[in-house]
Amino acid sequence: MNQTYASSADGTGIDAAKVAALADEPLDWRFKALPPAAWGLTVGQYLATRPALADLGTPLLTLDAGALDHNLRTMAAWCEAAGVALAPHGKTTMAPALWQAQIEAGAHGITLANLPQLRVARAFGVDRIQLANTLLDPAGLGWLAAELDADPGFAFTSWVDSAESVRLMDDALRAAGAGRPVEVLVELGGPAGRTGARTVAEAVEVAEAVRRAPTLRLAGIGGYEGALAHDASEGGLAAVRHYLHQLEALHLALAGRYESEQPVVTAGGSAYFDTVADVLRPFADAKVIIRAGAYLAHDDGFYRGISPLSRGAGTPLRSAMHGWARVVSHPEPDLALLDAGKRDLPYDEGMPEPQNVRTGAGAGAGAKSLAGTGARISRLNDQHAFLHGAGDLAPVGAVLRLGLSHPCTAFDKWALIPVLDDVDGPAPRVVDLVRTYF
Known part of the structure; x- marks a missing residue:
């Protein structure tokens, strides 16, 4: 694994060689976060191509380095x-x-x-x-x-x-x-x-x-x-x-x-x-x-x-996980359907929170904030989210970044999770892939 966010490299307490060997795992259709361009490569080989967020499809869960x-x-x-x-x-x-x-x-x-x-x-x-x-x-x-x-x-x-x-x-x-x-x-x-x-x-x-x-x-x-x-x-x-x-x-x-x-x-x-x-x-x-x-x-x-760190006990933490979903239908003026649902995103501790929208060439296109617009997700089906209040800001084809609630029921839906260098940057890059075992 890329040690972007580890504080040392002595491997004490875990077999560092076995963790490092995850970079040799072949990629294929089993990993829903990855595009066909990754199939046939190992994790390490794919990361060497410097993939971008824009190269990934939706629905998607990412982490921020x-x-x-x-x-x-x-x-x-x-x-x-x-x-x-x-x-x-x-x-x-x-x-x-x-x-x-x-x-x-x-x-x-x-x-x-x-x-x-x-x-x-x-x-x-x-x-x-x-x-x-x-x-x-x-x-x-x-x-x-x-x-x-x-x-x-x-x-x-x-x-x-x-x-x-x-x-x-x-x-x-x-x-x-x-x-x-x-x-x-x-x-x-x-x-x-x-x-x-x-x-x-x-x-x-x-x-x-x-x-x-x-x-x-x-x-x-x-x-x-x-x-x-x-x-x-x-x-x-x-x-x-x-x-x-x-x-x-x-x-x-x-x-x-x-x-x-x-x-x-x-x-x-x-x-x-x-x-x-x-x-x-x-x-x-x-x-x-x-x-x-x-x-x-x-x-x-x-x-x-x-x-406690949000309630004054210390330096606040930052959300490192985000969902990404594409508008696939806009059947009513105040209703858009996204291509992510219960199988992709957590919902047991609150609905996903629309944060920004990207239009144009995939999820890497320029983002517009949805703060203050009243955009909200009212419910999830197995594979769809019901978006209200975004209006013309979320046309068919647009990709939304979603704030999520409850990591424990987010990670379990993804076997491989891309890590971005900077989720707030104009063109985030994938710098790691985190393997989970649920």
């Missing part, structure tokens, strides 16, 4: 100043090259959510992984045991939230003949939240069950505050803070029971990591790890509004 670099460095600096470690959630991008950039910028490791994601990470040699979930699949636990036994340098933690999950893990690991114990974090949840023991007392009981299981090792505690709030209102922030104080109480209750020299205390998605650092950072005896994943791409929607 400058914004990625800004976000990478901004978050690394914030974590260092806040005194917390960062294990970004890899499920957001499922892109080993972007994981490498995060690790090289100082990330403690990579967080993942399920077994298939874990296998992708191991295929690329990621050697410090937190599974923010409970792994109960017997075959998966057998595979994990073999990975741990074969690689002494592989550091892995999983979550557990009940004595039953502890029993099932222990049974499967014993059956697999596991040599190394699996480090686990006891998960604390909250009312109507996601997984996790619902009270501190219940979580302490789970911790004791872990201590009795010979194949497991109590390495810390964790949880997810983002399941308990969905905005930065006074009520939402109060709910997050109350939950984090419960996590604090659990840590204090487990003092002297951890089976690790420096236990892990982890929380913090991309919405409330400042509050996490504020409440949990005072633990001198623990490593406090936040797991923000959306920060790297950021967005022009949900995270633009809720990120």
Whole structure:
């Protein structure tokens, strides 16, 4: 991968050679972002032709190199100043090259959510992984045991939230003949939240069950505050803070029971990591790890509004992802249909935001801003977007740049994502191609 936005090149924590080998992947019809002119070339060969945004078709998702670099460095600096470690959630991008950039910028490791994601990470040699979930699949636990036994340098933690999950893990690991114990974090949840023991007392009981299981090792505690709030209102922030104080109480209750020299205390998605650092950072005896994943791409929607760095906690992030769609029909004066829909763009945290329009020779033609015009997208079908308010600014054939909301449901629609040198430039060039594995 082109290291345009990586801060170093030592490859620590991931197999840099395997990531670099992605440049040798042949390109063909499987990658919907690329034109036929790329077919038969490798990634490296195609990039050597210096393709332009104007050469790419629609629908399209792109990343911006400058914004990625800004976000990478901004978050690394914030974590260092806040005194917390960062294990970004890899499920957001499922892109080993972007994981490498995060690790090289100082990330403690990579967080993942399920077994298939874990296998992708191991295929690329990621050697410090937190599974923010409970792994109960017997075959998966057998595979994990073999990975741990074969690689002494592989550091892995999983979550557990009940004595039953502890029993099932222990049974499967014993059956697999596991040599190394699996480090686990006891998960604390909250009312109507996601997984996790619902009270501190219940979580302490789970911790004791872990201590009795010979194949497991109590390495810390964790949880997810983002399941308990969905905005930065006074009520939402109060709910997050109350939950984090419960996590604090659990840590204090487990003092002297951890089976690790420096236990892990982890929380913090991309919405409330400042509050996490504020409440949990005072633990001198623990490593406090936040797991923000959306920060790297950021967005022009949900995270633009809720990120702590948008609310005064530091230097704001920049949206690094954009959609591109062409007007294919203008059947009514106030309705135009674009050639991008639910199969191409995220929509679960808000509709795409029309930002500018390019007319003429493809997406690389001169752009006109749509700010202040009232242009909006009202809904998406599988393959179409319904555009209103653009009028004559968006004739048939015009290409719109769209601001997007929620990186987690943008990346999963694209196996290969072009990276532009400057999305705001008059003629953006493709400087990289990011491979994803969903």
